[in-house]
Amino acid sequence: MSRRGLGFRAGQHILLGKAGSIHNREYSVYSGEQEDFFEVLIKEVDEGLVSKQLKKSKAGDLMQIEGPLGFFTIEPELIEKGKFLFVATGTGIAPFHSFVKSYPSIDYTLLHGVRYAEEAYEKSSYNHDRHILCTSGDNQGNFNGRVTAYLTKNPVSPDTHCYLCGNFQMIHEVFDLLEKQGVPPENVHAEVYF
Amino acid sequence: MKYHLISLGCQMNLSDTERVKTVLHELGFSPTENENEASILGVIACSVRQKAIDKVYSRIAKWNKLKNRKNLITFVSGCILPSDNERFLKLFDLVFPMSELPQLPEMIRQYGVVSPAGLLQNDDSLHKEAYTPAKKENGSVLFQDFVTFQKPSQPKLNPGKDIDQFWHVEPTYTSDFEAFIPIQNGCDKFCSFCAVPYTRGREVSRPSHEIIEELKVLVEKGYKTITLLGQNVNSYGLDKKGDEIGFAELLRQIGEFGNSTQQEFWVYFTSPHPRDMTDEVIEVISQYKCLGKQIHLPVQSGDDKVLMRMNRKHAMDKYRHIVQTIRKLIPEATLFTDIIVGFTGETEEQFENTRLAMEEFKYNMAYIAQYSVRPGAASSRWEDDIPQEVKKERLHKLTQELMKHSLQYNKALVGKTVRVIVRGRDRKEGFLSGHTEGKLVIRFASDDQSLIGQFVDLKINSASPLSLEGKLVHVEATAD
Secondary structure, rough: OOOOOOOOOOOOOOEEEOOOOOOOOOEEEEOOOOOOOOOOOOOOOOOOOHHHHOOOOOOOOEEEEEEOOOOOOHHHHOOOOEEEEEEHHHHHHHHHHHHHHOOOOOOOEEEEEEEHHHHHOOOHHOOOOEEEEEOOOOOOEEEEOOOOHHHHHHOOOOOOOEEEEOHHHHHHHHHHHHHHOOOHHHHHEEEEEO | EEEEEOOOOOHHHHHHHHHHHHHHHHOEEEEOOOOHHHOEEEEEOOOHHHHHHHHHHHHHHHHHOOOOOOEEEEEEEEEHHHHHHHHOOOOOOOOOOOOHHHHHHHHHHHHOOOOHHOOOEEEOOOHHHOOOOOOOOOOOEEHHHHHOOOOOOOOOOOOOOOHHHHHOOOOOOOOOOEEEEEEEEOOOOOOOOOOHHHHHHOOOOOHHHHHHHHHHHHHOOOEEEEEOOOOOOOHHOOOOOOOOOHHHHHHHHHHHHHHOOOOOEEEEEOOOOOHHHHHHHHHHHHOOOOOOOEEOOOOOOOOHHHHHHOOOOOOOOHHHHHHHHHHHHHHOOOOEEEEOOOOOOOOOOHHHHHHHHHHOOOEEEEEEOOOOOOOOOOOHHHHOOHHHHHHHHHHHHHHHHHHHHHHHHOOOOOOEEEEEEEEEEEEOEEEEEEEEEEEEEEEEEEEOOHHOOOOOEEEEEEEEEEEEEEEEEEEOOOOO
16 A cells, blocks of 8 residues: 555554445454555454455555554564564564664564464565474474464573564463563563454 | 434543444434434444444444435444444444544535435535445445555554544533543553453543643533543543643642632542542542542552453552552542452452451452453463353352442441532432532432532431432522
């Protein structure tokens, strides 16, 4: 989408729908703060309404956007000095893509949980040492198993700032693991996808 | 001619209703409790709860039958989801967002029903444009059409966007000693159980000078308690990105005005969100006499994971810090909260964390709700998987916990003399009822109705879990 001056902080989301429709949904911004275009990552939901409407969009169609909204952002003073763990399932990778594009020097590890390796999104956007594709349905990723299994085998240090985005089952399980590993709750930030 | 108005939902809707009344009064209509004698029938609706929406459908079905025997107009406004808005268009004559209330007189005139409004001279240039209201198949009109004329009729995606003009309507206050002042409309928090961001739109802060002015006028008129209203009052000003003062400064300015006047009054606010509650707000409350020492701080759940699922954007440690700061800076403050039990997926262990939170924070009052799916809210896409009996049991357990702490607190007040605003007759014959500065309900023996709306001093002689009983020791001579 053309950005048309819309400012946002990486991690924020928008309400997006087709112009003239009363229906919209929340989508995290996928693109970076400095990019002159605007991207979101949309998964077509089988029984969904908005995702199907949006899929039919053609170049030139008008969209209705509200926002940016939300608080799933990184404090500016932490960006350069903090150590970050990003954990995503499915399209929950969107805000992390925006973080990485917006803050190229950020010290991060990204765990992306999908069923099959082919479900990964734009792996090339990430430093391959920092991006760990966890695949539960095949062994074509960097780790065969769920993100929770990876974290169990590779615990994080308690001073890590952890950002979780995706379905709430994953978020709850990862939250418990991080708690056991000594990460204080205030260092855990979550964006639940519905 | 008369109007009949039904207001559903929260204090925001009650406050909005006060402004709707002003507009109808200015059109020459007077209120009636009897809908059969009204020419205008309106609902200030609430899409946030299914029960409230069910009530709207039940009323409009009845009102549309009344139309068979008399000429009348029906309208609906308030907190409405876009999907309900679409349905209402087929049922009501007029459907408009609250932000367009100032145009209601024009809408009524255009509708063409014989009424005091219809007989008024129409001077507004807007009205002179040749325009035939684009009625829907059943004759209903979406008011947005009137102001935009050529625009296709559609509900607003951000219904609070043009709220400024609404705030300029002077309210018809329901009480002559307690009032609400809306300071903000809409919500940006998107708690997963709540539909308000979809019904009221984004957070918009009312200009602070208007708020202070309205408050000064109320105080000069002798109002004793004033409540600042908003979905997230303590995020006041944030939407203006530096062009407006913040909530702490707003309170400070109110406090300074309180210090400068001889009038006695208490100012409250509801509801704050823990995420935006700052130490500065608490400090300011502690510094000024007129800022009521009662804080309503919704916790919703005492479990970090449930808070995440609720999309509350804070952990319990943050909440704990706020309460500790309140206890340190305002030890006399009472603490109220809101809690939802049986939220989707809430385990026994997670519920137990909420019970422990109640034990820890020792609330004076808690509005405890069993979770129910609110259409339009994000959580409505999840299965409501906690059985009703479990929710009931959890509600009961928390209520017991609340009663225990409240009784303990109230008992410690016995023998003390407290300042009380008298609010009305008590259910108990021969008693009046009011509340303390901390909003603790208290009653005392008196038939003197002239005390209603006045401050009195009561010596507390008995305590119950959620109320007190006292004896009148002093009535302040008031300036008004």
